[in-house]
Amino acid sequence: MIRRLLQYASPSARRLLVTELVFIVATAILQGIAFLMLVPVLRAFMAGDLATVGTWLIALGVVAVLYVGAFWFASQIGMKASTELLDSLLTRLGDRLVELPIAWFATDRSGSMSHIATQGAMFVSSTPYSIVRLMLTGFITPATVLVGMYAFDWRLALAMTATVPVMWFVYRWLRTGMERDDIAHQEAVGEASARVIEFARVQPALRTAGEGSVADRLVEESLQHQHRAYRGLLITGGAGIATFGGVVQLSLTVVIVLGAYLAIGGSLDPATLIALLVLGVRFTEPIANSGSLGGGVAVAKTTLDQLDRLAAVDRLPEPATPATPDGHTITFDDVTFGYGGPPVLEHLTFTAPGGRMTAIVGPSGSGKTTITKLIARFYDPEGGTVSIGGIPVPELGTDAVESAVAPVFQDVYLFDDSIINNIWIGNPDLSRDEVVAAATRARVDEIVERLPGGWDARVGEGGSNLSGGERQRVSIARALLKDAPIVLLDEATAALDIGNEIAIGDAIDQVRADRTLVVVAHRLQTIMTADHIIMLDGEGGIREAGTHAELLAHDGAYARYWRERVDAAGWQLTAEN
Missing domain, CATH: 1.20.1560.10 (ABC transporter type 1, transmembrane domain)
Known part of the structure; x- marks a missing residue:
C-alpha cells in the first residue's frame, strides 16, 4: 500500500x-x-x-x-x-x-x-x-x-x-x-x-x-x-x-x-x-x-x-522523431479495420486529393464514419496504411495529426459555457474579434441574434439550449478557427430544418477553401459539388469512385443511388406543398 x-x-x-x-x-x-x-x-x-x-x-x-x-x-x-x-x-x-x-x-x-x-x-x-x-x-x-x-x-x-x-x-x-x-x-x-x-x-x-x-x-x-x-x-x-x-x-x-x-x-x-x-x-x-x-x-x-x-492502457505508438508530410493528400492503402470484431473496412484503397473535397457515400454501416476516425487517428488500422502527405499516420505521431486535422462529427458536444468560449477552444491564441469573424463565416451570428446575452449566452450542458443544426454550426466554427489543413465533416443533415441545412451548406463552402475536406455526405448539393466521390459497397470495400458527372455517366450503383435520393427529395417537396 x-x-x-x-x-x-x-x-x-x-x-x-x-x-x-x-x-x-x-x-x-x-x-x-x-x-x-x-x-x-x-x-x-x-x-x-x-x-x-x-x-x-x-x-x-x-x-x-x-x-x-x-x-x-x-x-x-x-x-x-x-x-x-x-x-x-x-x-x-x-x-x-x-x-x-x-x-x-x-x-x-x-x-x-x-x-x-x-x-x-x-x-x-x-x-x-x-x-x-x-x-x-x-x-x-x-x-x-x-x-x-x-x-x-x-x-x-x-x-x-x-x-x-x-x-x-x-x-x-x-x-x-x-x-x-x-x-x-x-x-x-x-x-x-x-x-x-x-x-x-x-x-x-x-x-x-x-x-x-x-x-x-x-x-x-x-x-x-x-x-x-x-x-x-x-x-x-x-x-x-x-x-x-x-x-x-x-x-x-x-x-x-x-x-x-x-x-x-x-x-x-x-x-x-x-x-x-x-x-x-x-x-x-x-x-x-x-x-x-x-x-x-x-x-x-x-x-x-x-x-x-x-x-x-496501451497508447498508440509514437515516433521518436515525427516525420513531416509532403502536402495533405490522404491515402488509404489496403486498409482493414473492425473495432476488434468483424471487419468494417476490408482491403480498402483510395486517395483523397489534397486541397480538394472528397465526399463519401454509401449505405448505413458501410464504414463512412470509421474512415474519418482513422484519418483523425482515433484508431490505427489493423491492416494496411493510412497516410497523410505520403507519410503513414503512425510516423507523423498523434500530436502532428491532431494539429493537421479538424474533425466535425455528428455527436457534437458543447461545454456549459458561452457560445464564443465554445468556439474559442478551437484556437485560444486568437482575439475575440477573430473568433467572432470565424463564427460569422459559419453563420453562428444568426444563432447569437436570437439569444439573450449574444455571444456570451450560455449553451447549456452538452449544448442543450441549441438545436442539433446549431450545435453543428458551432462545431464547424471551431474547425474554421483552428485553420487546420484537413477538415473531416460528418454532414448529418437528414433531420435538420431547411434553415440549418442551408446554413451548414454555406459553412461547408467556407471550410473547403484551400483545405483537404473529407465529407460523409448526405446533402445532394454537397455530393454533387464534391471534387471526388467514393461510394462504399457496404461490405468493407469501394463500389465506385470518381466525379459526380463520371459516375452518373457510368450509370451504375452511384447513378441509382443518386436517382433514389433525388426522387425522395422531390417527394418531400411535393408532400410539403
Whole structure:
C-alpha cells in the first residue's frame, strides 16, 4: 500500500509521505516503550521502592514528551502530505486521460472516472493519516511490546508470539474478502453513476416517453445492483471484523490463563503478572482495532487498482522523431479495420486529393464514419496504411495529426459555457474579434441574434439550449478557427430544418477553401459539388469512385443511388406543398 502511494506521489508529496511515516513509526515505538516501562514501575511500587519508582517515572515522562512531539509533527506533516497526494493523484489522472487514445473513450466511462476523481482520490489521499497511521501504530506498538516482554517473561511472550500467525491469517482473509466485494461495489457505483448522468442528460427525450421508459428501468436496475453490492460489502466486512476481533480476544485469553497458571505455580510474581497482563491488553487492543481499518485499506486499494489499469492502457505508438508530410493528400492503402470484431473496412484503397473535397457515400454501416476516425487517428488500422502527405499516420505521431486535422462529427458536444468560449477552444491564441469573424463565416451570428446575452449566452450542458443544426454550426466554427489543413465533416443533415441545412451548406463552402475536406455526405448539393466521390459497397470495400458527372455517366450503383435520393427529395417537396 505504502509503496503504491509513493509510486503515484509527486516528488514533494513523496518527501512529505516518507517524513510522515518516519514520525508515525517513531510514535508507535515510543508508545510501546512507554507501556513496557509500566512493568518496572509496578514492580518497584509493589516492592515499596519509591526511589526506583521515581526514577522510572522520570524516564517515562521523557518518553511521553518525545511521543507528544513526534505525534504533533506526524499530524502536521500528515495534513500537508494528504493535500499534496490528492493533487498528485488528480494530476496523474488528468495527464493520463489526455494521453489515452480516443478509442478508449468509445465506452462510456464517465461514472467510473468521476468516482475516481472525487470519492476515490479523496479517500486515497487521506488514507496515510486516517488509516495507515492507525494501522502502523496498531501493529508496531504491539510488536514493540512483544519484543520487550521477552526481557520480563519469555513464556508469556512466546504464547503471544504463537497467536500472531493466526491473527495475520484471519486479517489477510478479511482484507481479501473486502477487496473482492469492494471491487464489485465500485463497478456497480460506476455503472449507476453513468446511468444517472445519462438519465439527466436525456430528460427532454424521456419526458416524451412517459413513465416506465427503458431509461427508468436501466437506472432502477443499476441502483438496485449498487445496493446489493454495498450490502454484500457490509456483510463481508461485518463478519470479517467480528471474526478477527474474536481471534484477538482469544489470544488475550490464552495469555491470561497461562499467566494465572504460572503465578499459581509460583514461577511468576504477582507484580510482574499484573504488569504483563496490562501489556497483554495493550498488545491485543490496537490489533483488534486494526481489523476494521483493514477494510479501509481494501477500499483504497480498489481505487489504486483502477489507476493501475488506467496506466496499463496501451497508447498508440509514437515516433521518436515525427516525420513531416509532403502536402495533405490522404491515402488509404489496403486498409482493414473492425473495432476488434468483424471487419468494417476490408482491403480498402483510395486517395483523397489534397486541397480538394472528397465526399463519401454509401449505405448505413458501410464504414463512412470509421474512415474519418482513422484519418483523425482515433484508431490505427489493423491492416494496411493510412497516410497523410505520403507519410503513414503512425510516423507523423498523434500530436502532428491532431494539429493537421479538424474533425466535425455528428455527436457534437458543447461545454456549459458561452457560445464564443465554445468556439474559442478551437484556437485560444486568437482575439475575440477573430473568433467572432470565424463564427460569422459559419453563420453562428444568426444563432447569437436570437439569444439573450449574444455571444456570451450560455449553451447549456452538452449544448442543450441549441438545436442539433446549431450545435453543428458551432462545431464547424471551431474547425474554421483552428485553420487546420484537413477538415473531416460528418454532414448529418437528414433531420435538420431547411434553415440549418442551408446554413451548414454555406459553412461547408467556407471550410473547403484551400483545405483537404473529407465529407460523409448526405446533402445532394454537397455530393454533387464534391471534387471526388467514393461510394462504399457496404461490405468493407469501394463500389465506385470518381466525379459526380463520371459516375452518373457510368450509370451504375452511384447513378441509382443518386436517382433514389433525388426522387425522395422531390417527394418531400411535393408532400410539403
